[in-house]
Amino acid sequence: MTIKDIAKACGVSVSTVSRVLNNHPDVSQSVRERVQAMVESSGYIPNNSARDLVRTQSDAIGVVVRGRGNLFFSAMVKTISREIDSLGYTMVLHFIESDDDEVMAGAILEREKKLRGLLFLGGRFDYSAETLAPIGVPFVCCTYTNCFGTLSDSDYSSVSVDDYQTAYRAVKTLIDLGHRRIAVVLPDCADRSISELRYKGYRAALRDSGIPFDADLLVETDGCFEMPETYAGTGRLIESGADFTAVFTLSDTTGMAAIKALEDHGRHVPEDCSVIAIDGITVSEYVTPTLTTMVQPVEEIGRESVRILADMIEQRCTSRHLRLEAQLRQGGSIRRI
8 A cells, every 4th residue: 555545545635644654743633543543554664765755746845935034924824834735735834034045945945855836925026037047846926926027927927916006005095084194114115026016006196196205205124124124214204304194114014113113202093193004914903003904815825826836737727827906904093184
């Protein structure tokens, strides 16, 4: 009896049997006992060679996560893990720093783990064919696109929200509440990445509403999405004496940092200043006031990314590009003026 026979007899995936054989903790006790009983009754004896074979047959998918402390990606990994397992693949999870090269990390992982495909959670928006030459398996850009690059759409897949439109809608929400002096705190307004797209959405919302752009209401944090830098940047905005009634930040974590800075400088949210952001991470529901944000469909992004990658691996499609829509979550951090 092979490992595939055991998986079929137990009604589980090959990867689940592999985890039981290798004593991984992330298997329920009932499934573990069922697999172990089948292994014992069949006389199947795992050994080093068999475990190597399992790794080859498990159809491993690499998941490269950009940013070790990224709360948005942390929630998505759970969905991705579940979907990969349900399709009979094994997830190989690899974290990199925010400024590391995800392509090189993915290429190394592909060779070391004999991957069938790759999911990149976060990455560059400006790939070229030369940039991606080291990658020899299908891959999906999860949460971002290649809109600033030269790579052909047929050479990869992506699943994300439209960052430009999502930012536009967030700022338009403030405008519809009467705000005209809307500040933006962001890492870099010309980074050929997510910041630039969302900044352009901010500018477009102002323009379409007849509101002139005021450079005094733009705060850049030197390419950093971290909370301390956003807190400091918001503090500089307040101390500059600029007149503003609302702040738009690019993520929930930076939105929470902006609220903290405003409160610490004696400006209450939303009575004195409204704050809106993008992402919809769980923790932003439990701050005071609850952050108003554009919620990205985390589960759908993760689920569709895995399914598209599986279709590419199994040659049911060559590439797909899926754009999903964020939804406004009305919190307590904005008000009409």
